[in-house]
Amino acid sequence: MRIVHLADTHLGFKQFSAMDHSRPEPARVRRLRRLAPGDRDDDRTSAGRFRAMAEAIDGFTRLQEAGVPAIVIAGNHETPRFRSGGSVFEVLERVSIEAVWSEPRTIRVGSLALHAVPHEPHAEALERDILGLSLDTSADANVLVMHTGLETVKSSYSEVNQVELDPEALTRVEFDYIALGDLHRFQAPQVNAAYPGSLERLDFNDLDGEKAVLEVDLSAGAGNREFLRRHEYVPRLLVDLQVDCTECGPDVVLARLKGEIEGRELDGAVARLRLEAVERDVYHALDFDLIDHLLAPCLHKILSVGRGGLRTAGASDGSELSFEAFARASMPATVDADAVVTIARRFLDDAAAEEAEAQA
Amino acid sequence: MTSSSGEARMTPEESAAALLDAYGLSELQDPPIPVDELAEEAEGLDVQEHPDLSTLPGVPPELAATTLSGLLFPIDKRIWVAALEAARSSGRRRFTIAHEIGHWRLHHRGQARGRAVFCRPDEVDGGQGAAKKVEAEANRFAAALLMPGHLLRVEAEECRLNVGLLARRFEVSQAAMHVRLTALDLLPEYMR
Numbered sequence: 230m231r232i233v234h235l236a237d238t239h240l241g242f243k244q245f246s247a248m249d250h251s252r253p254e255p256a257r258v259r260r261l262r263r264l265a266p267g268d269r270d271d272d273r274t275s276a277g278r279f280r281a282m283a284e285a286i287d288g289f290t291r292l293q294e295a296g297v298p299a300i301v302i303a304g305n306h307e308t309p310r311f312r313s314g315g316s317v318f319e320v321l322e323r324v325s326i327e328a329v330w331s332e333p334r335t336i337r338v339g340s341l342a343l344h345a346v347p348h349e350p351h352a353e354a355l356e357r358d359i360l361g362l363s364l365d366t367s368a369d370a371n372v373l374v375m376h377t378g379l380e381t382v383k384s385s386y387s388e389v390n391q392v393e394l395d396p397e398a399l400t401r402v403e404f405d406y407i408a409l410g411d412l413h414r415f416q417a418p419q420v421n422a423a424y425p426g427s428l429e430r431l432d433f434n435d436l437d438g439e440k441a442v443l444e445v446d447l448s449a450g451a452g453n454r455e456f457l458r459r460h461e462y463v464p465r466l467l468v469d470l471q472v473d474c475t476e477c478g479p480d481v482v483l484a485r486l487k488g489e490i491e492g493r494e495l496d497g498a499v500a501r502l503r504l505e506a507v508e509r510d511v512y513h514a515l516d517f518d519l520i521d522h523l524l525a526p527c528l529h530k531i532l533s534v535g536r537g538g539l540r541t542a543g544a545s546d547g548s549e550l551s552f553e554a555f556a557r558a559s560m561p562a563t564v565d566a567d568a569v570v571t572i573a574r575r576f577l578d579d580a581a582a583e584e585a586e587a588q589a
Numbered sequence: 590m591t592s593s594s595g596e597a598r599m600t601p602e603e604s605a606a607a608l609l610d611a612y613g614l615s616e617l618q619d620p621p622i623p624v625d626e627l628a629e630e631a632e633g634l635d636v637q638e639h640p641d642l643s644t645l646p647g648v649p650p651e652l653a654a655t656t657l658s659g660l661l662f663p664i665d666k667r668i669w670v671a672a673l674e675a676a677r678s679s680g681r682r683r684f685t686i687a688h689e690i691g692h693w694r695l696h697h698r699g700q701a702r703g704r705a706v707f708c709r710p711d712e713v714d715g716g717q718g719a720a721k722k723v724e725a726e727a728n729r730f731a732a733a734l735l736m737p738g739h740l741l742r743v744e745a746e747e748c749r750l751n752v753g754l755l756a757r758r759f760e761v762s763q764a765a766m767h768v769r770l771t772a773l774d775l776l777p778e779y780m781r
Contacts, residue, residue, distance in 0.1 A: 379753065380753075381751070381752075381753025381754055381756065381757055381763070382753055396748075396751050396753055396754040396757075397754065399749070399751065400747060400748050400749055400751065400754065417779050417780045418751055418752065418753060419748065419749045419750050419751035419752075419754070420749050420750040420751075420777060420780065421749055422749075422751075423779075451749075451777075452750075452777045453777065454777065454778055454779075456777070456779070457777075457779045459779065562640065562673060562676075563673065563676035563677065565677060
């Protein structure tokens, strides 16, 4: 008896960036694209989440037609962000996909019992949900499907609503397999439990580790070589482009961008262009159509104005430099100052870039 | 393999088992192994911490700019542990102490004038293995002392080979636990 396990699709949730920077398209262009849906230009339309959803529903439909049951559970992103928008799972249920997103449910598929536990934002509630499950003794195999981090598995990547379960809880339940989601790289934290990893590298902090789809042979039994087979694949390319704009006019910025791009593989990639130390007037004078053209081979592009945001000519950058000096001087000896500074700078980068982009 | 000197004809693993046995821990039911007690009460080694080991008296000038994780001064019967590493990770601290006990038992005990041992971070390494033979032996000793095979097998079965949980129970780093489980051939291929 085999199951296929994949996780962290981020369906219906933001992908690659907090904001979508694609420029609005003229209606005539959109009409043309609707006439030619196979055109790869269509992939570059701004609403990537809806396109991904459409492809996912196509895939689920093909599975249904082939008689392969599919079950999905809610992860940490499936709380509706706006009441008016509702949950992506309402869409999945409309097309008869078995979606578990409100409370734990056991689903019998032939001789297999699948215990699906949707994400809870509190570890205690999640643990109660798991320990409250009863094995189906009439089934040939019992599988727990859940979405959680573990206290003992550290990740360089963090997300909103993540919870970390005490791993002792997983030793108190007797499932043949525990299909985990949440952490974005493949790993098997215990002999009968695994994270496949996300289907894509979902932003520029999600660079570590391998991604996979897992094939689990339940009849082989945990610990045997045949139990878990990794189907690895290469996720979409992320390209980080940085241009130092210090004291540069718009023409020099674009020339440097061309130099940065030269020889880089961009086809189908997600590109982030960071314009470091760019002055406000220079930024507004940039030829964005040319930037669009240069990055046209990319599936998606993210324009960032780097740490510190847009600058006003002549303004001091002392505040940016003082953070690290302050942190290092004030850190207790027992704290790894490098690690703290690295994490803090990452957050500051993201926050400053978002703020500056909003202003721009 | 035999140790380089000291407990001749004993492998590092045998020496660790002998120490546990001598201290009545060979049938221990629950981890962690009390490594401080073993150092101080079983072996008579004083364990101290210091923020910069390279500045301690007795450290040769050529190591003045070197980061050190642990020191063994056999004549003083003293182990020094880097305080910063110890504060960051109790697992690291415990492994360093066990590593220096390994040097004591395998390479220095019984010698009238044992030379001091200065161990760099990459030599006290539960995860990667050390290049020098004596350091590799001390690491094997430390792994066997902190994660005895009989106890680890029982716990591994109970924890369903959850490496992070086992590391927490034995108070060692996950890297050290992973290496030990691999050495004992307990991990299936998909967990390596």
